[in-house]
Amino acid sequence: MADIAALAAALDGIEIATDRALLRQRSRDFYWYSPILKQRLDGKSAELLARPKDEAEVLRVLTECRAARVPVTVRGGATGNYGQCVPLDGGVLLDMTAMAAPVALTDGVVEVEAGAKMIDLDLWCRDRGWELKLWPSTKRTATIGGFVAGGGAGVGGISHGTMRERGNLVGARVATMQDPPRILDLEGIAANPVNRTYGTTGVLTRIRVPLTPAQAWRDVAIAFPDFVPASRFALDLSFADGIPKKMCGVFDSQLPPFFRGIAEAVPAGHALALVMVAPAAMTALRELAAEHGGRIVAEQDAVEAERDAEKTPFYEYCWNHTTLQVLKRDRGVSYLQCRFPFEDTLKAVEAVRIPFRDEVWMHTECVRFGGRLTMSALPVIRWTSAERLYEIIAAFEAQGIGIANPHVLTIEEGSGYRRVPGDQLGFKQMTDPLGLLNPGKMRDFTPPEPAAA
Numbered sequence: 001m002a003d004i005a006a007l008a009a010a011l012d013g014i015e016i017a018t019d020r021a022l023l024r025q026r027s028r029d030f031y032w033y034s035p036i037l038k039q040r041l042d043g044k045s046a047e048l049l050a051r052p053k054d055e056a057e058v059l060r061v062l063t064e065c066r067a068a069r070v071p072v073t074v075r076g077g078a079t080g081n082y083g084q085c086v087p088l089d090g091g092v093l094l095d096m097t098a099m100a101a102p103v104a105l106t107d108g109v110v111e112v113e114a115g116a117k118m119i120d121l122d123l124w125c126r127d128r129g130w131e132l133k134l135w136p137s138t139k140r141t142a143t144i145g146g147f148v149a150g151g152g153a154g155v156g157g158i159s160h161g162t163m164r165e166r167g168n169l170v171g172a173r174v175a176t177m178q179d180p181p182r183i184l185d186l187e188g189i190a191a192n193p194v195n196r197t198y199g200t201t202g203v204l205t206r207i208r209v210p211l212t213p214a215q216a217w218r219d220v221a222i223a224f225p226d227f228v229p230a231s232r233f234a235l236d237l238s239f240a241d242g243i244p245k246k247m248c249g250v251f252d253s254q255l256p257p258f259f260r261g262i263a264e265a266v267p268a269g270h271a272l273a274l275v276m277v278a279p280a281a282m283t284a285l286r287e288l289a290a291e292h293g294g295r296i297v298a299e300q301d302a303v304e305a306e307r308d309a310e311k312t313p314f315y316e317y318c319w320n321h322t323t324l325q326v327l328k329r330d331r332g333v334s335y336l337q338c339r340f341p342f343e344d345t346l347k348a349v350e351a352v353r354i355p356f357r358d359e360v361w362m363h364t365e366c367v368r369f370g371g372r373l374t375m376s377a378l379p380v381i382r383w384t385s386a387e388r389l390y391e392i393i394a395a396f397e398a399q400g401i402g403i404a405n406p407h408v409l410t411i412e413e414g415s416g417y418r419r420v421p422g423d424q425l426g427f428k429q430m431t432d433p434l435g436l437l438n439p440g441k442m443r444d445f446t447p448p449e450p451a452a453a
């Protein structure tokens with residue numbers, strides 16, 4: 001057991017909290033989407049929360065924790081889905097949200113403190129004529145540090161791929177757990193070991209990401225009589241180089257009734273495509289939708305919608321918000337994350353959608369990987385048991401469909417096709433030799449230095 005009172009005293013001057021109810025509440029993310037993780041993680045809690053305001057305070061916290069051999073788990077917006085920011089071993093929860101200032105925007109690259117909310121960062125860039133290339137559907141609550149360390153896919157993926165694509169992370173400043181803790185400034189692929197490693201390899205203090213010229217995106221909802229034409233439309237849209245686009249999700253007919261705000265516009269039994277396109281592409285979009293038998297049933301200004309707390313930008317029905325929209329009304333579901341093959345994509349989708357239609361409600365998102373386009377999916381799954389889940393996973397894999405299992409805790413087990421290339425294990429051995437950063441989340445790691453103080 002750590003001497004938390006002594007640690008709190010040593011952190012004098014830094015914002016801290018030790019209230020147990022608050023700690024329990026802050027030690028949670030959205031792991032409860034998974035009944036398996038819920039069982040494993042309920043009740044886990046940090047023993048102290050520290051909220052540093054600058055790099056110097058981050059280093060002070062890490063120095064004291066290293067000296068006392070106290071684990072440190074970093075927290076951004078706590079919207080992760082796999083318990084990434086849930087401390088398995090108590091210790092300190094390092095809340096990064098006080099470090100949220102943009103630092104510079106130069107040559108289309110923004111440097112920002114890692115605790116910045118993505119919506120705030122995007123609006124700041126937008127005021128300067130730029131926007132983020134990628135964001136998660138949790139943009140209104142997630143931090144950029146949490147997106148890099150724990151997410152990495154989402155809106156923008158149809159045009160820019162994911163955070164694992166070369167160039168999508170320009171660089172980062174990272175605080176380590178070395179002796180003594182220090183700041184590393186990593187550029188280009190040198191930053192890969194902190195990309196999607198759940199804060200196990202260092203604390204991101206600043207991040208540099210490339211931007212793209214701002215667009216006045218239109219949110220458009222298109223209803224189709226069936227899932228197959230909706231998917232053909234989505235794939236054609238993905239390949240339509242003349243249409244600037246940010247997003248295209250496709251939903252089988254079971255799902256739109258859960259989308260409060262647009263459900264009434266979608267005729268019963270219809271599949272739905274939700275897209276974000278540039279205003280200049282509206283004619284081309286209308287024509288493409290009509291060619292596939294689709295009809296536009298709702299439309300809005302996407303940027304205005306996300307600025308208005310009363311409105312729902314359409315991306316909040318997409319990506320993993322789809323699961324949340326269903327969970328709001330039906331707690332008996334969970335989900336899966338998968339990626340379909342690049343060739344015969346729709347054939348693979350249909351090979352699993354049709355046989356499992358009663359318990360797997362198909363939802364796909366168009367996305368690029370390594371320059372090739374495909375559909376990834378976050379299907380909603382009617383939950384029966386872990387055994388049944390693994391039967392479904394096996395059936396998907398038998399069709400050549402990649403799985404990034406969201407029902408496990410470690411990077412190695414869960415990342416699948418989302419794993420960022422690079423020597424993350426070797427990097428952690430250098431930056432965290434005692435294994436104090438988010439212990440339990442990197443399966444293959446054993447601390448090179450003895451843990452005893």
Ligand SMILES: Cc1cc2nc3c(=O)[nH]c(=O)nc-3n(C[C@H](O)[C@H](O)[C@H](O)COP(=O)(O)OP(=O)(O)OC[C@H]3O[C@@H](n4cnc5c(N)ncnc54)[C@H](O)[C@@H]3O)c2cc1C
Nearest residue numbers: 076077078079080084137143145146147150151199204319
């Ligand atoms: C409804 C819903 C929809 C979602 N949609 C998407 C989506 O579209 N795309 C997607 O990728 N994800 C999605 N997610 C998952 C999650 O919202 C995103 O990955 C988000 O970017 C995480 O950011 P956060 O600030 O909430 O991170 P947190 O949950 O706070 O942290 C995530 C991980 O990053 C680590 N971390 C946080 N900050 C730092 C830092 N400064 N330095 C080092 N490590 C750090 C944490 O320790 C943890 O391991 C969704 C989740 C929900 C609940």
